[in-house]
Amino acid sequence: MARISSDKMRDYLKVYFIAGSPNSTNPLPQVLQQAIEGGVTLFQFREKGKDHLQGKDKEALGKGLKKICKDNNIPFIVNDDVDLAITLDADGVHVGQDDGNVAAIRERIGDRILGVSAHNYEEAVQALADGADYLGVGPVFPTDTKADAEDVCGPDFIAELREQGIHVPIVAIGGITESNADQVVSGKADGMSVISAITKAEDPTVAAKNLLRVWK
Numbered sequence: 498m499a500r501i502s503s504d505k506m507r508d509y510l511k512v513y514f515i516a517g518s519p520n521s522t523n524p525l526p527q528v529l530q531q532a533i534e535g536g537v538t539l540f541q542f543r544e545k546g547k548d549h550l551q552g553k554d555k556e557a558l559g560k561g562l563k564k565i566c567k568d569n570n571i572p573f574i575v576n577d578d579v580d581l582a583i584t585l586d587a588d589g590v591h592v593g594q595d596d597g598n599v600a601a602i603r604e605r606i607g608d609r610i611l612g613v614s615a616h617n618y619e620e621a622v623q624a625l626a627d628g629a630d631y632l633g634v635g636p637v638f639p640t641d642t643k644a645d646a647e648d649v650c651g652p653d654f655i656a657e658l659r660e661q662g663i664h665v666p667i668v669a670i671g672g673i674t675e676s677n678a679d680q681v682v683s684g685k686a687d688g689m690s691v692i693s694a695i696t697k698a699e700d701p702t703v704a705a706k707n708l709l710r711v712w713k
């Protein structure tokens with residue numbers, strides 16, 4: 498196996514769905530299946546927040562979600578938990594700035610996809626030097642989903658990173674909805690990642706379709 502190409506990575510970032518059981522009132526496997534029917538291009542299992550699962554329960558949910566991704570040919574990425582990613586043979590890992598040494602994580606996961614959250618130029622450059630395949634940048638809009646989110650940077654912050662010479666795949670995150678997703682596209686991100694725009698949608702399939710349409 499080799500590291501993923503930037504072009505392939507950009508395709509996978511287009512409508513990047515993130516969720517864990519606390520984000521959804523309906524069972525997550527059902528929501529993921531519906532979101533995939535609408536065209537989500539990648540899934541990140543982020544089991545965080547109130548009453549989140551741990552240990553074997555978390556592993557069992559992750560295993561089921563990974564199978565759904567595999568059956569539908571989309572990558573399955575695990576947030577933070579490198580051990581679980583390896584146990585489940587996930588396609589990749591996403592980590593933030595406080596989730597361990599990125600270069601050491603790259604060593605552990607081999608050629609699997611590695612995403613890193615970055616909030617400024619310096620963090621972006623360091624993440625890439627340490628082996629990130631893509632960057633997560635945000636929150637681009639206000640969000641209620643992550644209590645400890647950094648300050649809102651706005652979708653144009655990604656265009657600023659481009660001007661500073663960061664041309665790697667970037668996915669925008671935070672408060673993205675059907676009504677502001679066009680600003681993510683014009684802000685020069687390669688993709689949009691959403692939690693609540695899909696998990697809290699009346700119909701996750703329709704929600705995913707509407708987000709995908711913004712790229713067309």
Ligand code: TZP
Nearest residue numbers: 640642643671672691692693
């Ligand atoms: N990181 C920055 S904002 C955020 C994360 C995980 C939450 C995104 O959730 P939503 O519901 O799409 O705003």
Ligand code: MG
Nearest residue numbers: 577592593596
């Ligand atoms: Mg993290």
